[in-house]
Each structure stands twice: as structure tokens, then as C-alpha cells.
Amino acid sequence: MIGRMRIAVTGSNGKVGRAAVARLLADGHDVIGFDLDGTRGAGFTRVELSDYGQTLDALLGVTARHDGVDALVHLAAIPVNGLVPDATTFHHNMAVSFNVFHGAHRAGIRTIVYASSINAMGYPFDEPPPYLPLDEEHTAANNTYGLGKVLEEAMAGQLVRWDPAFSITALRFTNVVDEYSSFARAGELDYRRDLLGSYVDVRDAALAISLALDRASPGFEVYNVAASDTGLTIPSAQLAAAWFPGVPLRKELGEFETLLSIDKAADRLGxxxxxxxxxN
Incomplete structure (x- = not known):
């Protein structure tokens, strides 16, 4: 187990960011949030992460906040397509991730955990996946948000080559939920098809972040993060056959077992x- 660290969290006021900050504080770490919005105080600094100068300066130190951090959790992004034009989503997210990754490298921060996405795996799966349950070996982008996530992973994989001590972990989150009203549709065959039926509770997303920090090692790793079940009342094997006829199953599925494999995260991160x- 790692000892107490000072951890910077970008996007600290977002859905996953708030949960991650709460979890890391509960773990006994010191946490400093970097975001455009947040509560004034010792745990937060307003940073425009699309500005490299601000990003690097904030990582190096902020008077009355910190004089350096031990690790970085990068969650800041335009979170989905559609909020702004597609090119804006791509340009903004890529610039922010470059600034954060490269700034951390320059600042001597050697441990990064960040949010990748099911969008880097072929979401919304109009083209069927090559097999199920789908694991981290498959990478495909079908929208500009997903393209950014694929390129972020490629960038991280190259950056760790520059420094043998550098550790970057990408967590491919599926749909993160903090309430369950939509699950009233759990018996409908088309519910969550674009997500392979998957979801993850925001508290489990924060758990994965905590575990990834705890088990970080030099190099680049990618992990899927989802619940262990689907979000439907229809058995998983029936879903797979109906949604993706002819797509091979790599193992016998439990009754409601997730179609987005979390075996790697279970085995390596616990x-x-x-x-x-x-x-619920």
C-alpha cells in the first residue's frame, strides 16, 4: 500500500472528480483540485488547463496551496460529443491532456491516472465488436471524442518511453452513473446497447482511481472500468446474441455478467x- 501523498485532481468539480476527491481524502491523502469551477479554499485552485503556462505553473506549485505534488489524477475534459462542435471537443481535450501529461513530465510528477473511455473501444458499436466480453486489446474510435481518447492513449504510451520511472494508467470508464432512474428501462432490449449494456457507479469509478494509484508501476497500462453486471434484466448471453449475432463469446457468461470485461482490472488492481x- 502507498503512503500518504499529495495528489492533484484535474476536473475536480465534475461528477467523477467530486467522487475521486472524496475517496482520496478518505484514503488519507492530501488533495488539490484544479478546475474552472470549485469551492474556494485550501483544496482548490482555478486553472485554465488549455493554457500550458497555467497548467505547468499549477503543477509546479501554487502559493498557499502546494509546493509540488506526488501524483496526478486527470479527469478534466469536455465529457461527451454534442456539447460543443465536434472539432472543438477534439482540439480542447487533446490540448488539455497534452498540457497535463507534458507538464507533469516537466514538473517531475511520475504517477498519472487518467480517464479514458469506452469511446476508445468502438462506442456506439454500430460496427459489432470483434468478440465479447470486450477487453482492452480492442481499440477503435467512431466519433471525435473517441478519437481524442485513442490519441491520448497513444501519447501516454510514448511519453512513458521518455522516462523509465514514468507511470501512466488509463481507465476506460463506461457510462458513469450517480442515480438509477433510467434503469426502469432495464427490461427493454435496446437499453444500453450502445454501451454493451454496461455502466459503473461513480463510487466504483473513484475506487478504481484509488486502486490504480496504489498499484501504479512504471510504464503505460489500460484498464476497463465497469460494474460487474449489465444494466439489464435480460441475461447477458441473450443480449449478446440479439445485439451482435455471430460475434464469438470468449467465455461462458454468467447470467447478468458484464459484456465489457473487467477481468484485467480485477486481476491486477484488485x-x-x-x-x-x-x-439499490
Whole structure:
């Protein structure tokens, strides 16, 4: 287990950011949030991360806040397509991630955990996946948000080559939920098809971040992060056959087992989702 660290969290006021900050504080770490919005105080600094100068300066130190950080959790981004024009989504997210990754490298921060996405795996799966459950070996982008995530992963993979001590972990989050009203549709066959039926509770997303920091090692790794079940009441094997006829199954599926494989995260990080919609 790692000891107490000072951890910077970009996007600290977002859905996952708030949960991650709460989790890391509960773990005993010191946390400084970097975002455009947040509560004034010792745990937050307003930073325009699309500005490299601001980003690097904030990582190096902020008077009355910190004089350096031990690790970085990067969650800041335009979170989905459609909020702004597609090119804006791509340009903004790529610039922010470059600024954060390269700034951390220059600042001597050697541990980064960041949010990748199911969008880097072929979402919304109009083109069927090559196999199920789908694991981290498959990479495909079908929108500008996803293209940014694929390129962020490629960038991270190259940056760790520059420094043998550098550790970057990409967490491919599926749809992160903090309430379950939409799960009233769980019996409908078309519900969550574009997500392979998957979801993850925001508290389990924060758990994965905590575990990834704890188990970080030099190099670049990618992990899927989802709940252990689907978000439907239809058995998983039936979903796979209906949604993607002819796509091979790599193993026999449990009744409601996730079609977005979390086996790697379970094996290497000890990730076991604790918050499932069926228990809420």
C-alpha cells in the first residue's frame, strides 16, 4: 500500500472528480483540485488547463496551496460529443491532456491516472465488436471524442518511453452513473446497447482511481472500468446474441455478467465493484 501523498485532481468539480476527491481524502491523502469551477479554499485552485503556462505553473506549485505534488489524477475534459462542435471537443481535450501529461513530465510528477473511455473501444458499436466480453486489446474510435481518447492513449504510451520511472494508467470508464432512474428501462432490449449494456457507479469509478494509484508501476497500462453486471434484466448471453449475432463469446457468461470485461482490472488492481444497480 502507498503512503500518504499529495495528489492533484484535474476536473475536480465534475461528477467523477467530486467522487475521486472524496475517496482520496478518505484514503488519507492530501488533495488539490484544479478546475474552472470549485469551492474556494485550501483544496482548490482555478486553472485554465488549455493554457500550458497555467497548467505547468499549477503543477509546479501554487502559493498557499502546494509546493509540488506526488501524483496526478486527470479527469478534466469536455465529457461527451454534442456539447460543443465536434472539432472543438477534439482540439480542447487533446490540448488539455497534452498540457497535463507534458507538464507533469516537466514538473517531475511520475504517477498519472487518467480517464479514458469506452469511446476508445468502438462506442456506439454500430460496427459489432470483434468478440465479447470486450477487453482492452480492442481499440477503435467512431466519433471525435473517441478519437481524442485513442490519441491520448497513444501519447501516454510514448511519453512513458521518455522516462523509465514514468507511470501512466488509463481507465476506460463506461457510462458513469450517480442515480438509477433510467434503469426502469432495464427490461427493454435496446437499453444500453450502445454501451454493451454496461455502466459503473461513480463510487466504483473513484475506487478504481484509488486502486490504480496504489498499484501504479512504471510504464503505460489500460484498464476497463465497469460494474460487474449489465444494466439489464435480460441475461447477458441473450443480449449478446440479439445485439451482435455471430460475434464469438470468449467465455461462458454468467447470467447478468458484464459484456465489457473487467477481468484485467480485477486481476491486477484488485478492482471489485461494490455498487450495483440491482442492489439499490
Amino acid at each position: 478492482y471489485v465493484p461494490r455498487h450495483l444497480w440491482r442492489e
